[in-house]
Amino acid sequence: MIVQRIAGRVTLQIGLILWTVLVAVPFVLIVLLSFRSNADIFLNGLGLGGALSLKGYADAWVGQSGNGGMSLFFVNSAVVAATALLVSLGAGVTGAYFVTHARPVVRRWYLRIFILATVLPVVMLIVPLYQVYNSLGFISAPVAVGVAYGALTLPTTTLISYAYFEDFPKELTEAAAIDGIGPWRTYLLVVLPLARGSVTAVGILTLVFVWGETQLGVVLLQSEASQTIPVGLLSFQGQFTANLGAMFAGLALGSIPIMILYLLLNRQITKGIALGGFGGR
Structure with missing residues (x-):
């Protein structure tokens, strides 16, 4: 029995190490290549040879035309992300909470709609969204694109949040009702603070x-x-030429915010997904 436990733990640790290497190696290669020139990248695709240079970062920061680059792409990505989060969390989390108090038939149809939406590929929506946005004059509008992204992420947000709120302690909301607190104040003052991990x-x-x-x-x-950021980085690649050093530098810079957020919030993320998948108890 002891030997089996040790073997199981060793196997698990080896699997985790291999998975970590698999995830980390691509980012390490991106960082290495971001300090190389085009010639060095073509000579050594792993970025292990050639002189180190910050030119790729300088080019990425100002852009191909010198009118923006990563300094502008970061701002646009932040605007799009903030809008998408506002739409996705505002509508998805709120709707998931209140629908748990609806009649069973309403809950069933609500979930069916969002489950069906999860299998709808983004590529099928490109032409309809373009036609709508073009007719409304919303092409090249980061806020409008953020709304579309928020709508696309609503199914995932709704399903995870619903699984959490379905087993949310009813005693807390009933106590708030007895104290004369309305449904919306209960949601904002009682439920949301306790659902911080899932949100x-x-x-x-x-x-x-x-x-x-x-x-x-x-x-x-x-x-x-x-x-x-991902759209802007495509500008570093033309029909016949490509500034590969700037592209890799942009990829490295663009990955930093997400990595920092994950490192700071990884425990809450893991706990929130676990509670969302297996109930809030």
Whole structure:
């Protein structure tokens, strides 16, 4: 029995180490290549040879045309992400909480709609969204694109939040009602503070999707002044030439905010997803 436990722990540790290496190696390669010139990258694709240079970071920061680059892309990504979080968390978390107090038939249909939405690929929405946004004059509008991203992440936000609120202690909301606190004040003052872990988890999931989404962004963010980080980085690659050092430098810079947030909030994210998947008890 003891030998089996030790073997199981060793196997688990080896698996975790391999997974960590698998995740870390691509980022390490990106960082190494971000300090190399085009010639060095072509000579050694792993970034292990050649002179170190910060030119890639300088080019990435000011952009190909010198009118923005990462300094502008960061601002646009922040605007898009903030809008998407406001829409996704505001509508998804709030709707998931209040629907748990609705009649069973309403809850069933509510969940069915969002479960069906999870299997709808983004690529199917590109043409309809472009037509709507073009007719409304919302092309190259970061806030409008943030609304679209928020709507796309609503199914995940709703399903995780619903699983958490379904087992939320009813005694707390009933006590608030006895004290004369209305449903909305109960939600804002009692429920949300206790659901901080679940809300943080779905917020990070939304942020990761929005921060790296390219398919829809390429179509809806056409002007350079409106582009987010993943869309803007495409400008470093032309039809015949590419500034690979700047592209890798931009990838490295763009990854930093998400990595910092995850390192700071990883415990709440893990706890929130666990509670969302297996109930709030």
